Amino acid sequence: MTELIQHRLALVEQGAYKHQRxxxxxxxxxxxxxxxxxxxxLLLKASLEAETPFLFPNDRIGFTQxxxxxxxxRDRDGNEIWTDxxxxxxxxxxxxxxxxxxDHIQQAVAQKRxxxxxxxxxYYDAVLIALDAVLAFADRxxxxxxxxxxxxxxxxxxxxxxxxxxxxxxxxxxxxxLIFTLxxxxxxxxxxxxxxxxxxxxxxxxxxxxxxxxxLLELLEEFFLSLNVDTDTYMGAQxxxxxxxxxxxxxxxxxxxxxxxxxxxxxxxxxxxxxIDPKINLRVNKNTPDELYELxxxxxxxxxxxxxxxxxxxxxxxxxxxGYAPQxxxxxxxxxxxxxxxxxxxxxxxxxxxxxxxxxxxxxVTESLLACDTFDELLAAVKExxxxxxxRLMAQAVFPYIPPSPYxxxxxxxxxxxxxxxxxGGAVYKNYGLLSAGISTAADSLAAINNVIYQVGDYDKQTLxxxxxxxxEGYAPLRNRLLDCPKMGNNDDAVxxxxxxxxxxxxSHVNGKPHPFGGVFRAGxxxxxxxxxxxxxxxxxxxxxxxxxxxxxxxxxxxVARVNGPLSCIQSFTKFDLSKIINGGPLTLEIHDTVFxxxxxxxxxxxxxxxxxxxxxxxxxxxxxxxxxLxxxxxHPENHRxxxxxxxxxxxxxxxxxxxxxxxxxxxxxxxx
Numbered sequence: 001m002t003e004l005i006q007h008r009l010a011l012v013e014q015g016a017y018k019h020q021r022x023x024x025x026x027x028x029x030x031x032x033x034x035x036x037x038x039x040x041x042l043l044l045k046a047s048l049e050a051e052t053p054f055l056f057p058n059d060r061i062g063f064t065q066x067x068x069x070x071x072x073x074r075d076r077d078g079n080e081i082w083t084d085x086x087x088x089x090x091x092x093x094x095x096x097x098x099x100x101x102x103d104h105i106q107q108a109v110a111q112k113r114x115x116x117x118x119x120x121x122x123y124y125d126a127v128l129i130a131l132d133a134v135l136a137f138a139d140r141x142x143x144x145x146x147x148x149x150x151x152x153x154x155x156x157x158x159x160x161x162x163x164x165x166x167x168x169x170x171x172x173x174x175x176x177x178l179i180f181t182l183x184x185x186x187x188x189x190x191x192x193x194x195x196x197x198x199x200x201x202x203x204x205x206x207x208x209x210x211x212x213x214x215x216l217l218e219l220l221e222e223f224f225l226s227l228n229v230d231t232d233t234y235m236g237a238q239x240x241x242x243x244x245x246x247x248x249x250x251x252x253x254x255x256x257x258x259x260x261x262x263x264x265x266x267x268x269x270x271x272x273x274x275x276i277d278p279k280i281n282l283r284v285n286k287n288t289p290d291e292l293y294e295l296x297x298x299x300x301x302x303x304x305x306x307x308x309x310x311x312x313x314x315x316x317x318x319x320x321x322x323g324y325a326p327q328x329x330x331x332x333x334x335x336x337x338x339x340x341x342x343x344x345x346x347x348x349x350x351x352x353x354x355x356x357x358x359x360x361x362x363x364x365v366t367e368s369l370l371a372c373d374t375f376d377e378l379l380a381a382v383k384e385x386x387x388x389x390x391x392r393l394m395a396q397a398v399f400p401y402i403p404p405s406p407y408x409x410x411x412x413x414x415x416x417x418x419x420x421x422x423x424x425g426g427a428v429y430k431n432y433g434l435l436s437a438g439i440s441t442a443a444d445s446l447a448a449i450n451n452v453i454y455q456v457g458d459y460d461k462q463t464l465x466x467x468x469x470x471x472x473e474g475y476a477p478l479r480n481r482l483l484d485c486p487k488m489g490n491n492d493d494a495v496x497x498x499x500x501x502x503x504x505x506x507x508s509h510v511n512g513k514p515h516p517f518g519g520v521f522r523a524g525x526x527x528x529x530x531x532x533x534x535x536x537x538x539x540x541x542x543x544x545x546x547x548x549x550x551x552x553x554x555x556x557x558x559x560v561a562r563v564n565g566p567l568s569c570i571q572s573f574t575k576f577d578l579s580k581i582i583n584g585g586p587l588t589l590e591i592h593d594t595v596f597x598x599x600x601x602x603x604x605x606x607x608x609x610x611x612x613x614x615x616x617x618x619x620x621x622x623x624x625x626x627x628x629x630l631x632x633x634x635x636h637p638e639n640h641r642x643x644x645x646x647x648x649x650x651x652x653x654x655x656x657x658x659x660x661x662x663x664x665x666x667x668x669x670x671x672x673x
Contacts, residue, residue, distance in 0.1 A: 001272050002214075005221045008056060009273065012225055013642075017054050017064060018232065025050035027071040037404045037421060039073075040086065040185070041126040044407055045133035046071040047184040053141060060152045060219065061173060061226040062141060063180040069233055070184045085235060086403045087422055088188035089243065089335045089351065092411035093344025095198035097178055098171055101164040105410060106131045112416060120419030123406060127416070130407035134181050135162065141177075167209075168216055171202035172223045178411075179227070185407045188235045189243030189336035192278055193343040196248050196263040203262045213265070221269045227277040238661060240276050240652025243336035249292070250283025250312050253327040258283075259292065267307075271299055276644055276651045281334050282307035284613055293606035300605070301596035303624040305646030308338060308586060309609060314618040315340055318582030322511060322522050324429065337649020338526055338619055339584040342429055345413045347402070347422045348519070350433035350583055353393040354530035355506055355523075357442035358541050358551065360385035365449070365468070365542065369461050375454045379446065379498070383505040390434065390509050397432055398515055430519035433583035434510055436503075437527035437534045438551035440488040440558040443499035444543035448485035451494070452478075468540045471547045483544035489557035490564050491571040500576040507580045525555040525578070525618075526585020528648055532660055550664050553648055556588040559667050566591070566608055566671040574615040586619030587612070588646070590668045593626045621646055623668070630654065630666050 001009075011017070027046035031039040047070035054064040075081050097105070109131065113124035142157035153173065159165065160174040175192075182190055206216060227244055234242040248266055249259035270280055282296050296307045312330075319329035319340060328342045335341045339350030364381040372378040402423040409415035415426030452459050459478055467475035486495040503525070510523040527534070531551040539547045545560050552558045555573065563569055566589055573587045595601045605622075612620050623646040633640035633654050643654040645665050654662060 001221070002218050004058065005218060005225070005272075008222060008225050011056060012228055017056070017229065020054060021066060021068045024067045024069045025071050026074065028073045031073050035122060037122050037126040037406055038129070040404045041129040041133070041406050043071050043073065044130050044181070044185045048133050048137035048181065051137065051184070052144065053180070055145065055148050055150055055153075059145075059150050060156075060169065061176050061222050062145065062150070062153050063176045063226065065230045065233060070186065085188045086186040087347060087405040087408050088190055089339070090341050090346050090348060090412075091191045091193035091333050091335070091343040092178070092182065092408065093413060094175065094178060094193060094411070096344060096411060096413075097161070098174060098198060098202075099164055102131060102135055102161045103163060106135070109410075109416060112419065116419050123419050123421055126404075126406035126421075127410060130185070131410065134177075134407070137181065138162070138177060165202060166205060168199070168202045168206045168211075169219055171199055172219060175199075176223065176226055182408060183230075183234070185405060187405060187408050191243055191333060191335055191341075192246040193333040194248075194250075194331070195246045195278075196260060196266060197252070197258060200260055200262050203265075217265055217269060220265055221273055224269050224273055224275065224278060228275050231277060238647060238652055238658060239656035240647065241336070241650050242277070244277040244279060245281055245334050245336060245650075246278040247281045247283060247333040248307075250310075251285065251330055253330045255330065257287070264295070267295060267299060270304070271302060274302055274304065274642070274644075276304070276653065279650055280304075280307040281310060283310050283312055285312040286614060288610070288613070290606060290610065293610050294602060296609065297596075297602050297606040300591070300622045300624055301602065303593065304644055305621065305623055305651035308334075308619065308621040308649075309613065310334065310338075310340075310619050311613050311617055313613070314579045314616055315582060318579035318618070321579065322431070322582065323520060328428075334584065337528060337584075338586050338621075339433055339524065340582060344411060345427060346429040346431075347412060347427035348429055348431045348433070349397075349402075350431075350522075350524070351435050351528055352397040352432050353434055354527055354534055355386070355390060355393060355434050355436040356438060356530075356534040356538070357386070357436060357502060357506075358438040358445065359534065359538060360389055361442045361445050362468075362539060362541060365445075366465070369449075369465065375450045378449065379501065382442075382446065382502070386502065386505045387509045390506060393434055394510070394513065394515070394521055397434075425518050430517050431522055432515055432517075432519060433522050433524055435524055435527050435530055435583070435585065436506060437530040437554065439499055439502060439525065439555065440561065441541055441543055441545060441551050442502055443488050443495050444485070444558055444561065445541045446498050447487075447495035448482045448542050448544070451485045452481060464542065468542065471540045472544075479544050482542060483560060485543070487543070487558065487561035487563065489561055489569040489572050491568040496572045496575050499572075503576050503581055511580065522583045523581050524583025524585045525581050526583070526649065527551075527554040530554075531648070532664070550660070553588045553664070553668065555585045556668075559664075563671075567611070569671070570608070570612045570615060570617065574612065574617045578616060578618040582618065584619060586621045586649070587617060588621050588623065588648075590623045590625050590670050592670045592672045593624050593629075595672055596624065621649075623665070625665065625668075625670060627666060627670060630662075634662065
């Protein structure tokens with residue numbers, strides 16, 4: 001790490017620049033009587049006109065917020081409205097902007113405006129207002145950089161964003177400008193996408209020009225540092241949940257391996273900085289060399305909670321089966337956490353609702369257990385509850401309000417061509433995703449009922465129902481018996497087969513069902529924070545879990561399960577055809593930090609990841625933890641300020657998490673190999 005990066009890293013970690021932020025501007029008078037489309041564009045204009053981004057010494061990237069948040073609007077009672085969020089959780093077409101420059105795009109929009117239908121004019125007017133605001137903002141930042149003596153930034157801004165960049169540095173500056181202005185436009189959880197693909201031509205330009213690799217690494221690290229400066233102002237469920245995911249490697253649209261030297265440089269920069277942003281996602285497949293798995297494991301060793309792995313061999317066929325064009329499916333990235341999305345082509349909402357598997361089990365058990373003479377009858381009742389719950393969730397999700405976003409529409413294919421905002425159906429893909437929580441708790445519960453009630457018969461149905469109603473108070477022997485029953489994660493078909501049947505029911509009932517917005521629904525194995533929100537009000541379950549206790553993290557073993565090891569866990573969670581449930585949702589494993597103490601441990605861990613991919617796993621994320629360290633961080637947070645953990649689909653600082661999520665991470669299974 002160079003001296004410049006060391007100094008900048010220290011400034012970012014100290015956070016003194018945050019104290020210079022001013023209050024946000026009130027834009028009520030400007031936007032109050034405007035239509036939603038024009039209002040959105042004018043809010044962006046007001047936000048950018050009020051901004052004078054902070055510059056670090058010798059800043060080459062720029063664009064650090066000078067306001068606490070961006071422009072607001074108030075109703076007649078003084079309450080803030082229309083300012084919390086806009087479209088998000090997708091990946092803009094950064095390549096379109098980088099390969100054309102905003103002047104060219106603005107001219108194309110103006111030409112569209114000159115020949116459009118009357119009902120399209122307001123949309124194009126809003127787009128032009130937004131582009132004018134961004135270009136004016138960039139010009140002011142260029143002048144401020146010159147006055148501040150930030151000569152490299154000034155020279156870059158003399159070219160971008162008006163024209164397309166030529167050098168890697170210019171491309172990085174334009175990327176940060178796009179990220180900054182899209183955030184100012186209230187587009188939350190926008191990801192960075194396949195950075196190593198669309199930025200590679202600019203990187204190659206500089207390599208051919210003889211610029212040393214070390215210089216390019218320093219520039220990249222400065223860009224990565226800039227992604228960490230304002231994340232405390234980003235909207236998210238927790239600090240760190242900000243959507244800044246970056247995808248590396250995988251295949252290109254023709255099926256060729258796309259991992260390149262910039263991919264490797266990104267991993268090197270992330271490992272040197274050890275920051276939570278950007279979150280690294282690594283696309284792999286059956287032909288990925290062992291060397292790349294070992295490089296990924298070196299990153300995991302650092303305790304960053306990434307890379308998260310996605311398996312091309314499962315994801316691409318799964319997306320094609322849902323109606324995605326093969327070339328688009330091959331170009332997939334991930335949304336804010338792990339949901340699959342097509343860069344620059346989607347206004348998809350991949351996490352609208354959460355399917356609660358244990359709730360379906362409890363409802364069926366409460367209503368039908370006494371009447372079910374066989375386990376198959378009970379399982380059928382559970383499947384019916386899954387379908388009923390899925391129908392209810394899809395009905396609730398049919399007409400979600402999507403605020404307009406004419407500026408974002410510039411970077412989503414189909415919108416400018418159709419004269420339709422991204423919120424009005426302009427995008428190519430408009431699919432909705434249902435998450436799912438507690439699959440292991442549900443499968444464990446049914447396996448326990450099958451064993452205790454139907455196979456062994458050492459407890460009767462009414463006793464089980466009474467124990468659940470009493471939250472197991474006074475029923476300790478029965479609870480212990482339930483806890484000893486087969487648990488998902490131990491490669492036991494007695495429970496894994498049940499899990500597969502539940503997932504098959506969910507996926508086959510949801511996948512491909514149309515919704516009025518012009519897309520289809522798709523099912524997934526991830527839950528985001530649903531493992532918390534859907535469990536806290538749920539009563540005791542037949543696996544021995546008590547009321548209110550959290551489920552496992554999305555697609556992972558239950559917290560009450562005793563799991564033999566990571567190998568058997570992978571075997572359990574890869575028996576189902578995961579291409580059928582491809583909204584996204586990784587298997588999450590906690591690995592004890594002692595595993596990584598020598599090269600042999602790293603090699604074994606890399607082979608374990610490869611085993612997961614070859615077994616047909618779709619996504620995998622690994623948390624390097626030590627329970628003793630986590631407990632000490634609770635007691636002495638001042639000694640663990642930079643302790644990073646994987647939460648659900650993102651990494652954050654342990655001390656910034658709310659207590660329930662800290663406790664959940666502590667309770668997860670620590671594996672050794």
